[in-house]
Amino acid sequence: MVAVTNIGRAEARPPLSVRSRLRRSVGPDIDGYGFILPSAIIMVSLVVYPFGLAVWYSLSDAFIGQPASFIGLDNFIYILTVDDIFPKVLRNTLLFAVISVACKVFFGLICALLLQRITTFKRFFRGAMLIPFVAPTALTTLGWWLILDPTYSHINWILKHVWPFSEMGLGPYQFLADPTLALSSVIFVNFWRGLPFFVITILAGLVSIPDHLYEAAEIDGASTWDKFWKITLPLLRPVLAVVILFSTIFTLADFNIVFVLTRGGPMNETHLFATYSYTYGILNHDIGLGAAVSLFLFPILAFTVIFLLRLIRRDTAYEL
Amino acid sequence: MSSDTATMPAMAKSERTSLALNRTPMWRQRKKLANYLALLPYIAFALFPFYIMVITSLKSNQEINNLSKSPFWATGITTDHYVYLAQNTGFFDHWLLNTVIVATVSTVISVSVGTLGAYALARLRFRGVEMFGVAVFITYLVPQSLLFIPLINVVNAVDSVVPIRDTYWSLILTYPTFLIPFVMWLLMGYFRTIPVEVEECAYLDGCSRLSALFRVVLPMAMPGIICAVLFSYTLSWNEFLYSLVFIQDQAAKTLSVGVFTELIRGDIYYWGSLMAACFTGAIPIVVLYSFFMDYYVSGLTSGAIK
Structure with missing residues (x-):
C-alpha cells in the first residue's frame, strides 16, 4: 500500500535520466539508429550525393577533365529547343514503355491462366518460363542480335526457305537498320525479357484468390467468362498495379537491350533516356548534357510512381 | 458429389451438373491437352534464344556462314569455339x-x-x-x-x-x-x-x-x-x-x-x-x-x- 502511494506522488519520482529523456523524444529503440547506420551511410554517399551531383552537373557546363561552372538551365533549354534527337528519345521511351508493358500484361495474364491449370510438369513449365528474366540481359540480347541480324537472321531464313512464306516473297528484313523495325525489335526483346516477371507474379496472384469465390459463382450459374471478369480480374488488380509499376520503371530506365542491339541507331531512331545520356556523357564527354538528359527521366518516373501508387491504394481501400 | 447437388433447391441446375459430370473425362482431357498445347509457344519463345546460342556455338564457322543451310540445326558438332574462348x-x-x-x-x-x-x-x-x-x-x-x-x-x-x-x-x-x-x-x-x-x-x-x-x-x-x-x-x-x-x-x-x-x-x-x-x-x-x-x-x- 505504501509503495503504491509513493509512486502516485509526482514529487517523489527521481528526475529523468538522460537516457530515458532520449527515449521519450526518439522512441524506445535508440539502437535502431545503429542498425540502419551502415546502410544509411552507403545510401547517402552513393545514391543521395550522386543524385545531387547529377543535378549540379545538369546546371553546369561540366566536361570530362575540365572544371565546371554554373550555367543555369542552359543544358535543359538546349535539349528542349536545339537538340532535334531529344523529341525522338521522348517518343521512343514512351512507345517503348507503353507498348511493351501492355503486351506483357496481356500475354502475361494469358500465360499465367494457362500455367495455373496444368498439373503435370508444373515445375518444368514454370521454371522454363522464368529463365529469360534471370539470365544476363546483355548476353541474351546478343543472342537476339544474331536472330535479328540482316544476313544471318533466322526469321529471314524462314521467310526465304519455308513454305508457305517462301512463296510470298517477303523479306529479307533489315530488323535493326530500318527505323520502325529497329524500334519494334527493341520493344520485342524487352517484351521477351520482361514477360516472365508478369507471368510469375500474376500466377502467384491467381493462386492467392480463394477457391470458394469461384465455387459460389458456379452455384450462381456464372460462366467461365463471368468468373474471369467479375472475380479474377478485380482481385488481380492490386497485383497487376504493382507489377506494372515496377515494370514501367525498369522499362523506362532500360539501357542494356537498346545499347546492345542498336546502340541507339539507326540514325538515333531507337535512343532511350539512358542510352542517349550515355552518348552525351560518356561518348561525347559532355557530362552536363548527359546528366540533364538522364534527369528528364526523373519527373516521368515520379509521375508514374505516384499515379500507380494511387491506383493501388484505391484498390486496397475498395477491398476493405 | 452428385447426390450433394441433388439435395440443393435448384433442381434444374443439378440435372445439368450431373449431365456434365457424365461426360467430363473425355471433355476434360481434351481441355487439358489444349492447355498444354497453348503453353508450348510460350515455352518455345522463352527458350528460343538459348537454343540458338547452343546450336550456333556448336557449328563450324563454315557451316554458320553457309547461308543456304538451316540455322536451326547443326550437321557437324565442334567444340572449337569453346576452346577458342578458353585459349x-x-x-x-x-x-x-x-x-x-x-x-x-x-x-x-x-x-x-x-x-x-x-x-x-x-x-x-x-x-x-x-x-x-x-x-x-x-x-x-x-x-x-x-x-x-x-x-x-x-x-x-x-x-x-x-x-x-x-x-x-x-x-x-x-x-x-x-x-x-x-x-x-x-x-x-x-x-x-x-x-x-x-x-x-x-x-x-x-x-x-x-x-x-x-x-x-x-x-x-x-x-x-x-x-x-x-x-x-x-x-x-x-x-x-x-x-x-x-x-x-x-x-x-x-x-x-x-x-x-x-x-x-x-x-x-x-x-x-x-x-x-x-x-x-x-x-x-x-x-x-x-x-x-x-x-x-x-x-x-x-x-x-x-
Missing part, C-alpha cells in the same frame, strides 16, 4: 573470375548491411523510422541510368585515396547502391511475418538485441535471407551499365561487358565464339536458379502479393 580470350581467366568475385563480395556486403537495416525498419520503434522506410523505397526506384554519370566522380574521388579505378573494386563499391535497397525492401516483408512474441521470449531469457537477432530472428528469416543472397548474386552477375562505364582494362572486365566489348570485332562477326560466350556466361545463373527456383519465385512475388 584466346580472357573469358575464363579474367571475366568469369572477376564476375564471381564482384558478385560474391557485393552480395556479402549488401546482404549483411541490408539485413541489419531491414530488421530495424521492420521491428524497432524510433523517430524517423517511417521516413527511412520511404527513403529505401525511393532509392530502390532510382535507376542506375540516373546515377552512372555522377558515380564516375565518386569513383575518382575514392580512387585518389585507394586505387580502385579500372579495377573490379569500383564495381564492388557501386553495386550495393542497387542491391541494398532491394535487400532491405525484400527482408522487411520477411521480418514482419515473424511474430514479435518469439523475440520477447528471447529478451526474457536474457538475450541482448543482437543475440536475439542472430539466434532467434535470423534463423526464422532464413528463407528470406537465402532469397536476398540469390537475388543480389543474380543482379550483380547480370549488371552491365556500371561495369561498362567504370572499366576499360580488358583484364578487369566482367562477363557481360567483356563479351560485348572484346568479342565483337570489326565487321565480320565471329558468331560461334560469341554465342558460346553468351551461353557459357548464362549457365551459372540458370543452374543456380534451377536449384533454388522456389526462392526466386517467392522473392519476385513477395513485393506484389501482400
Whole structure:
C-alpha cells in the first residue's frame, strides 16, 4: 500500500535520466539508429550525393577533365529547343514503355491462366518460363542480335526457305537498320525479357484468390467468362498495379537491350533516356548534357510512381 | 458429389451438373491437352534464344556462314569455339573470375548491411523510422541510368585515396547502391511475418538485441535471407551499365561487358565464339536458379502479393 502511494506522488519520482529523456523524444529503440547506420551511410554517399551531383552537373557546363561552372538551365533549354534527337528519345521511351508493358500484361495474364491449370510438369513449365528474366540481359540480347541480324537472321531464313512464306516473297528484313523495325525489335526483346516477371507474379496472384469465390459463382450459374471478369480480374488488380509499376520503371530506365542491339541507331531512331545520356556523357564527354538528359527521366518516373501508387491504394481501400 | 447437388433447391441446375459430370473425362482431357498445347509457344519463345546460342556455338564457322543451310540445326558438332574462348580470350581467366568475385563480395556486403537495416525498419520503434522506410523505397526506384554519370566522380574521388579505378573494386563499391535497397525492401516483408512474441521470449531469457537477432530472428528469416543472397548474386552477375562505364582494362572486365566489348570485332562477326560466350556466361545463373527456383519465385512475388 505504501509503495503504491509513493509512486502516485509526482514529487517523489527521481528526475529523468538522460537516457530515458532520449527515449521519450526518439522512441524506445535508440539502437535502431545503429542498425540502419551502415546502410544509411552507403545510401547517402552513393545514391543521395550522386543524385545531387547529377543535378549540379545538369546546371553546369561540366566536361570530362575540365572544371565546371554554373550555367543555369542552359543544358535543359538546349535539349528542349536545339537538340532535334531529344523529341525522338521522348517518343521512343514512351512507345517503348507503353507498348511493351501492355503486351506483357496481356500475354502475361494469358500465360499465367494457362500455367495455373496444368498439373503435370508444373515445375518444368514454370521454371522454363522464368529463365529469360534471370539470365544476363546483355548476353541474351546478343543472342537476339544474331536472330535479328540482316544476313544471318533466322526469321529471314524462314521467310526465304519455308513454305508457305517462301512463296510470298517477303523479306529479307533489315530488323535493326530500318527505323520502325529497329524500334519494334527493341520493344520485342524487352517484351521477351520482361514477360516472365508478369507471368510469375500474376500466377502467384491467381493462386492467392480463394477457391470458394469461384465455387459460389458456379452455384450462381456464372460462366467461365463471368468468373474471369467479375472475380479474377478485380482481385488481380492490386497485383497487376504493382507489377506494372515496377515494370514501367525498369522499362523506362532500360539501357542494356537498346545499347546492345542498336546502340541507339539507326540514325538515333531507337535512343532511350539512358542510352542517349550515355552518348552525351560518356561518348561525347559532355557530362552536363548527359546528366540533364538522364534527369528528364526523373519527373516521368515520379509521375508514374505516384499515379500507380494511387491506383493501388484505391484498390486496397475498395477491398476493405 | 452428385447426390450433394441433388439435395440443393435448384433442381434444374443439378440435372445439368450431373449431365456434365457424365461426360467430363473425355471433355476434360481434351481441355487439358489444349492447355498444354497453348503453353508450348510460350515455352518455345522463352527458350528460343538459348537454343540458338547452343546450336550456333556448336557449328563450324563454315557451316554458320553457309547461308543456304538451316540455322536451326547443326550437321557437324565442334567444340572449337569453346576452346577458342578458353585459349584466346580472357573469358575464363579474367571475366568469369572477376564476375564471381564482384558478385560474391557485393552480395556479402549488401546482404549483411541490408539485413541489419531491414530488421530495424521492420521491428524497432524510433523517430524517423517511417521516413527511412520511404527513403529505401525511393532509392530502390532510382535507376542506375540516373546515377552512372555522377558515380564516375565518386569513383575518382575514392580512387585518389585507394586505387580502385579500372579495377573490379569500383564495381564492388557501386553495386550495393542497387542491391541494398532491394535487400532491405525484400527482408522487411520477411521480418514482419515473424511474430514479435518469439523475440520477447528471447529478451526474457536474457538475450541482448543482437543475440536475439542472430539466434532467434535470423534463423526464422532464413528463407528470406537465402532469397536476398540469390537475388543480389543474380543482379550483380547480370549488371552491365556500371561495369561498362567504370572499366576499360580488358583484364578487369566482367562477363557481360567483356563479351560485348572484346568479342565483337570489326565487321565480320565471329558468331560461334560469341554465342558460346553468351551461353557459357548464362549457365551459372540458370543452374543456380534451377536449384533454388522456389526462392526466386517467392522473392519476385513477395513485393506484389501482400
